[in-house]
Amino acid sequence: QRMIGKMKKQKAKVLIGIALFTSQCNAFILHSSIHKVGIVTARRIQTSDDIVSVENKTEEVIPTMRFNDTDTDGSDDDESLMRDNDCSIVNELELRKFVKIVNKEDREIVEEGIDLAEILFDKIIDTADDALLMMRRKMKESDAIQEPRAADVLNEWYDEGQPRVLVIGTGWAGHACIKVLDTSQFRVLVISPSNHFVFTPMLASTSVGTIESRSIVESTRDSNPFVRYIEGKALDINTADKTFKVKLGKDELTNDREAICIEENEIIDIPYDIAIYSAGVGPVLSSKNIPGLSKENVYFLKSVDDAKRLRSGVIDLLENASQPGRTDKERRQLLTFVVVGGGPTGVEYCGELADFINDVTGKRKSRLAPFASLAKLTKIILVQGAPDVLPAFDANLRQSARESLEGEGVTVRTNTKVKHIIGKEKLVVVGKEDGVEDTIDCGVIVWAAGTMPLQLTETLIANIDSTCREKGLAEPSSLSSRGRIPVDKWQRVIGVPDGSMLAIGDASGTVVEGGEAKLLPQTAQVAAQQGAYVARLLNRQYNLNVENPKNMLYLGPPTKNQAKGRESVNIEVRGRLEAKPFQFLNLGQLAYTGGGEALSQVELGDKKLFSQAGSTGFLLWRSVYIVKQVSTKTRLLVLFDWFKTQIFGRDVTRM
Ligand SMILES: Cc1cc2nc3c(=O)[nH]c(=O)nc-3n(C[C@H](O)[C@H](O)[C@H](O)COP(=O)(O)OP(=O)(O)OC[C@H]3O[C@@H](n4cnc5c(N)ncnc54)[C@H](O)[C@@H]3O)c2cc1C
Structure with missing residues (x-):
């Protein structure tokens, strides 16, 4: 932070770029030096004559600290940087230079087309934030061993308590979301017919045994031990009552043992306060234009x-x-x-x-x-x-x-x-x-x-359409989201009036006010970034519901209450009052082409950094996939x- 404060803008951008690359590729580096980035999660700074007091939102990790502000001369005195708890801190003067501080009177409005440096900066903050969360979770895991949880998952679910977040799907989007969701703030329940996450870019390798299928999956229960999971398939949704109809058990009959399971299947209603829909898309099982295309005749490669x-x-x-x-x-x-x-x-x-x-x-x-x-x-x-x-x-x-x-x-x-x-x-x-x-x-x-869209996605769109029709609103299905669930810039499903439903990943498509679709590619990169984004939106306590919105379909940015107190300021880094819309950061694409050769096209946003084919591309391909596991x-x-x-x-x- 001190370095960036003193650097010219261009150099600072390069540094942020390098830091992002490092944090994307080697999140563990950040984990190991996490005590040095604690400051970025600070929400409130209070100043008196010679004292800077920083109140940190993550009190459990770094309690409120008071530091003598002896470093106002800008000297690089390491001694003055290292204080109690081994936390580094810059003085307020430098902090103000480094981050934009948003006062009550001077609120910033989120602009369209935020520049790349800003996205990169946000990514670094998010990574640091996530790392802190993981650290707290790890610390809690040891305590949790002594507290057995109810065998019936739904017992806890029906009780009064923290808000209930229901996640549908355990693919790229759902997986990223449950990893980042703060389970100390929410009760989280995951519904999916598959009890694991699959690293799909390596499915082709498993289909010929280059690697084993068990090597590219992670159990949902391991992804975040504090979320509860029910094996089942969502069949329908009632957005007014906020319930999902779920068929319990596995999706497919593959052997006799599972047949017993299916016979005992039940269909139950599961209520939620916030639903996160990430059920993805399905393969093209049939086509009017191609007679004979069916799952009996062809193999797919989706699971x-x-x-x-x-x-x-x-x-x-x-x-x-x-x-x-x-x-x-x-x-x-x-x-x-x-x-x-x-x-x-x-x-x-x-x-x-x-x-x-x-x-x-x-x-x-x-x-x-x-x-x-x-x-x-x-x-x-x-x-x-x-x-x-x-x-x-x-x-x-x-x-x-x-x-x-x-x-x-x-x-x-x-x-x-x-x-x-x-x-x-x-x-x-x-x-x-x-x-x-x-x-x-x-x-x-x-x-x-x-x-093609799943049956469930079509049902969901039809249900929201009929609710909107009853209220005299335009039907969301008329928006040009090509079979995807139309969502606003904050991933809220358009047409769900209280913002209680978010959709992410392949199943969702962004539509901006005026009806223009801004569809992102249906890739793991987009899905994972959206999953983590909505989790942070909730963790940072943004209110998804907007009271008396001007437009019932496009609710406007989720907001949160400003910190109280005359001198309190809100640091844009983490506590901005209006949530930023989802911004996709494209990092490029990779493809294996056989014979130990691959294509690696490395990009940053819309900038092409470099590309490699052949064996160098292959080396990059393997390195990235290992790091991204x-x-x-x-x-x-x-x-x-x-x-x-x-x-x-x-x-x-x-x-
Ligand atoms: C073979 C293959 C290779 C790929 N390679 C790449 C690549 O190299 N790079 C890249 O960026 N992208 C790649 N993709 C695309 C990427 O996998 C998808 O974009 C990504 O999986 C989308 O994530 P998602 O969470 O939206 O959906 P999915 O990952 O498809 O997850 C959907 C989840 O919802 C669950 N579900 C489905 N129906 C229901 C229901 N009714 N109720 C409850 N749960 C349900 C499913 O079981 C699953 O857990 C590849 C895809 C495939 C198939």
């Missing part, structure tokens, strides 16, 4: 179950093709893998599948491979409707991706549409430019093109799996 099915499906085909008495034509068909969709999921799956096939058939290494006899009979075809694969990447990277895939033996067919799917083993494709049709006989079709456990497991595959080769057992 751990999908990845497991795909893994054993591919090994099935290899075993099947190895059966005696088959002709080469039959073997060729069985070993033709068609992947539809040239976005990140389709390309990464092709890259991983090519690695797997090349390893198990011995194409890459001249050793006795398990399916070496099938080496000349395998084929992977990537079908992409657009003129190029990975349209979101720069042109030179797209070219590298194509070369890399083709180098690994993948046939890339761009400008090609799927017209018809006939059973599990045949599809008709058509060239977009020449209109020429082609029938492909194959062993497996993997559908990695597009997503959600726990030390998964980080170690992923590293171990990579090592295991490298040393011992592929596991071709079918379970």
Whole structure:
């Protein structure tokens, strides 16, 4: 803080950038030096002649402190910086220089288009804030061991007490939200059919066994031990009564043991004070334009179950093709893998599948491979409707991706549409430019093109529409949010009058006043940032409900009461009176393209920093994914799996 105060603006921006990068990549560094950033959470400063008193909101960690203000000469006297509790503090003069102080009379209005430096600065503050919260939670965990909780989760839920926050979904958005939510302020209940979070960018790796599926998941109960979880699927919502209708139990019947579970299923109503909707989107299960597209005919890659099915499906085909008495034509068909969709999921799956096939058939290494006899009979075809694969990447990277895939033996067919799917083993494709049709006989079709809204999301939008209609308001579904739940800039669902419902992640789409949609990409990056954002909105005690709003659909910024006392000031850092809207900070994108090559396009907001393809890109890809793992456990497991595959080769057992 002292350094930045003395630096020129440009240098300060660079420093903030570096600090953000460090904090994003190595949050633990911040954790270890957390005692030095305690000051940024200060909410109230009081001054007398030679004394600065800082009242910290997180009293449990750093109690109210009083410091002699001996450092007004601006000297870099380290002695004067280190005080009681080993907390560093700058004097008020410097603090005022460093942060904008917002007085009662001089309230700042949140402007559109906040600059990058400000977003970065906020990110640093947020990271520090989260780290403090985690620290407090860790300290509480040891006390909690002695207090057993009621076996029936809902007993505590119906009691009077702290506000009840109901989180729907345990994906990227829901997971980030429950990690950051302050459970000392709220009772938090999570509903989802899957009792874990999945690191989806690595699903393609698990679908061929490069890494094991258990290495990329985290149990919801471990994500935050203070939240309660119910395995179930939300079916409906009543926003007026503030209840979700939930079907208890697992979502899918996969074996007899689970069948017993399903028979005992109940449907119950679960009330809430604040609901956070993060149920994501589903795969395209059917399409009027593509007859035959169904979950019976194609494989998807959306969940751990999908990845497991795909893994054993591919090994099935290899075993099947190895059966005696088959002709080469039959073997060729069985070993033709068609992947539809040239976005990140389709390309990464092709890259991983090519690695797997090349390893198990011995194409890459001249050793006795398990399916070496099938080496000349395998084929992977990537079908992409657009003129190029990975349209979101720069042109030179797209070219590298194509070369890399083709180098690994993948046939890339761009400008090609799927017209018809006939059973599990045949599809008709058509060239977009020449209109020429082609029938492909194959062993497996993997559908990695597009997503669609969940039934629940459609029900939710319809319910909100009817409530708005009754009140004579415009129907939110008329807003151009393309099947996503329309939310305002603070992620509140438009049309829920008291702001008691927030929607985040793939399921939500921002619509600004006037009806213009500002849809962000449906990515893990956006979902995780939104999850953490809404949690902080609640932790910082913003009032989501706006009394007598000018516009019943767009309620305006959530606010909070200003600190009392004549001399009190509100530091913009953490305690600004009006909540800032959600600001997405784009950090770029990555994609694995097979053969130990990947694309890494590193960005900061709308600025492209650098991009790498090939093996350097691959190194970056691996480093980022290791750092971004959600726990030390998964980080170690992923590293171990990579090592295991490298040393011992592929596991071709079918379970
Ligand atoms: C294979 C694959 C690779 C990807 N790679 C990348 C990548 O490299 N980078 C990137 O940024 N993004 C990537 N994505 C996209 C990213 O995973 C999504 O954008 C992200 O998961 C969205 O998060 P979400 O929380 O909105 O939804 P999800 O993560 O889909 O989570 C939805 C949650 O809601 C639960 N749920 C569903 N229905 C109900 C219900 N009725 N009641 C209660 N709970 C319900 C689900 O069980 C799940 O827990 C990838 C996606 C896939 C499938």
